[in-house]
Amino acid sequence: MAELKTGTVISTENGESLTIDSFIAEGGQGYVYKVTYKGQPRALKLYKPEAVKKLDWFHDNIREEIKVGALSDKFIWPEDLTVPINNTFGYIMPLKPPEYVDFDDILLAKCELSSFYAMTNCALNIVSAFRLLHRKGYAYQDLNNGNFFIRLRDGDVLICDNDNVSPEDNPSGIAGKARYMSPSVVMGGRPNRLTDRFSLAVCLFLLFIRCHPLEGVKALSVPEMNDYYLQKHYGKEPLFIADPIDHSNGPNRDIHRNFYLRWPLMTNTMKQLFTRTFSQEAMLQNESKYPLEIEWCRALLQFRTYFFKCPLCEQETFLDSDPPVCKCCGRQYPVLGMLKVNGVNGSHGYKIPLVKDVCIFREHLDDFSSTEQFVSQPVGMVRTKISEGTAGLSNISNTNWFYTIGGATYTCVPKQTVKLRNGMTIRIGNRDVTVHM
Amino acid sequence: MPIKLTPDKPEPISEEQQQTQENFSILPDDDGEIKVNLQKDIAVDIIPNEEPVPLELDMPDSGMLQSFRTEPVARKITPIFFLIDVSRSMEGVKMGTVNSAMEEIMNDLKNIENSDSELRFAVLSFGTGVQWVTGENGLIPCDGSWNTLVADGFTYFNSACRELRDKLSGSHGFFKFAARRTITPPILILMTDGFANDGDRDGNEGLAKLRENKYFRGSYRIAIAIGNDANQKLCENFTGDKELVFTAYNANALKVMIDAVVKGSVTVSSAGVADAPNPDPVTPDSATLIQTVQHEMNQLNPEENNNEDESWD
């Protein structure tokens, strides 16, 4: 099983060497070891030659990936290749830090993210990483639950198993798990950027709703999920559990309790994006209807902004009612108003509720245009004085803001707080933020 | 406050709001004369932030999410059946081999957890009689424990086949679950040394019955022929393929083979080669299974591999 013994020394293509420290895990395609490489702890994945049909393809692909370098720090990217060993080879990559867990542990309810805010942040990290990957002309091809490591505290994400990542016209031949594959791929088509988007949406649905989007009562009622039914329910006749027209694969109160709890929490935009992904049209006729990563980014950032600490009980709550009622303490809490960042380029803009400690992030302002990888950098933070019904916005960026009152323009320098009043506009960077109170 | 706070819809500013605005605004907004001093007049709470505030912030560790009582995702079940020969000829080392292997298998199955499917198993022993060692109620989760089986009696293989056929059923057998759940194709593992003592000695009679069953026909099967004198023919009849009949060299080999079967079946095999004209990516292909199992076996028995290349001066 574990084929390499502790202490084994292996040379690499870059002329370095590594030492096997311990066996970590066995996957479908290989064994993963903890190793020491250039004096640093690293991970080694050693392929099972019998389980990977195109071993040479992987070797060439990884060599290319190493040349290009990691797309961002969210990718656990190959760093070096071993020389051939026992009819196979391996590649070296960063080691997963211990505070990151397998996505599967979350799906099995063994652990949970610290908050919905962290969960949404996790989704943002995943989506923006895949946006970057696609922008660079790559496709992931075999995206599934095994590809993410997640930090529960804040939803930070590391994407592993990047050996499949390749230019779109160069498929690895790995088909992956049917449950995560776009119907066209289940039916034998090639994976590409568009089919990645389907797989991505399945992962997001699982993350938020904790059930599979195509596994409603119809799919769960088959006698056996064999080839025939796999092709039927994931390929030929896929049907969304929340399909607005055809309810025959809908949820069941006993089996899909997670669905009943969580789907209602989704905002309309989130629901629409899921519904569009899993619509008959997108799944069966036109895969270009799958939402783009940028659409997910926008929806998720807005969604995340509506999770904050209740000003009364300090527990996480979600703003979905007017007047707002805390999901934890059940009390009505004050929201003093709203900041609005006007949209451009097809974005609807963003709304930021005037609740203590809620932040405006760089991405609210630049609409994901200036950053390659989502960084979640706050630039402004809401302050409140509930007793007086007043709110302020602290400049926690390092640039000056400008705002106009009665025709005169004033400056708010970093670390200052500007008092907000209805109708006022604050110029932050090159965007106008208007105040509605 | 009449402002509509929910996302996605732009809000009109109502009259009441404007009212609020007047009450709220201490300084006349339209008076251009007044230079607002941030430090004194306008700042609500002048809170100098010495550090930029990181927002992974202090989201509380409890809150609405903790009240959600999230359940594991709904999973399919992967049924694993062990058919274990406990006839008298198994007494001694053979039975010991089976028991210690099963201990390790159970321990391993306990640790194989994934969100694609949930492993559950049942053990049917056949000796003098045919008995569901894991109970008549169906498949049970793998908690890692194993109760030693003791050899006695004849080999009622054909009866075991009939019993298995009855339970490979969703309407009255072991695939009937309280809540609606489907299964992956079952995994069937036969461990025997012997010959059927009830009817056809190669098990053809019982197997003919089993083959009427759809679940059986769609199952992954391997057989482990225990001991050198084992009836390979019966095993081959069971698996339908000579290559899926193995000899139990040792407990580890057995474990390795079952490991391979379990892993081959839990996830859909990646047999699809995208440049084939019409690949069938969801076919769990027994060729890969055979290859994998053989590879594992070769790892354990390297001397078998080397025969061809040996050169002598």
Ligand SMILES: Nc1ncnc2c1ncn2[C@@H]1O[C@H](COP(=O)(O)OP(=O)(O)O)[C@@H](O)[C@H]1O
């Ligand atoms: N860089 C890494 N650091 C630590 N553990 C890892 C790393 N990469 C993979 N693993 C572990 O190894 C297991 C199997 O690896 P994986 O790449 O998923 O295999 P496969 O793709 O062959 O199924 C994973 O579940 C994970 O826990």
